[in-house]
Amino acid sequence: MSDSHQELLFSYGTLQLAAVQQATFGRLLQGEPDALVGFRRTMVKIDDPQVVATSGETHHPIVAASGDAADRVAGTVFAISAAELAHADEYEVDDYRRVEAELASGRRAWVYVQA
Numbered sequence: 001m002s003d004s005h006q007e008l009l010f011s012y013g014t015l016q017l018a019a020v021q022q023a024t025f026g027r028l029l030q031g032e033p034d035a036l037v038g039f040r041r042t043m044v045k046i047d048d049p050q051v052v053a054t055s056g057e058t059h060h061p062i063v064a065a066s067g068d069a070a071d072r073v074a075g076t077v078f079a080i081s082a083a084e085l086a087h088a089d090e091y092e093v094d095d096y097r098r099v100e101a102e103l104a105s106g107r108r109a110w111v112y113v114q115a
Helices: 018-025 049-055 082-091
Strands: 007-011 031-037 039-045 059-065 072-080 096-102 108-114
Touching: 007 031, 007 082, 018 049, 018 082, 039 072, 072 082
Parallel strands: 007 108, 059 108
Antiparallel strands: 007 072, 031 072, 039 059, 096 108
16 A cells, blocks of 8 residues: 555545546555444435436435344445545535444444445
8 A cells, every 4th residue: 555545544435436437536546455343334315416426326325233243234345545535525425424433344444434
């Protein structure tokens, strides 16, 4: 992992899509499978027309802490730069907030959860 890509971002939703990565980061990301432990995934309606245009979807996945270690949400961990993390913050709508969480692999990564 290069110094310029030192932030870890876990995605379980649209940030895994090639079109969203190109629009948000200007490149395709290389990632590794992992899982978020103690969270449950549901869906949220997206009202931001720009985000809907970028993802092509009116409903996006969202996760919330369940308190149950048996609950897991599969996804992908990406190594990105701090500037790219700021772009991801701009892409996500107000229904989400970014937190640091421990993944099944033991790594810590940023993840967008229900606000």
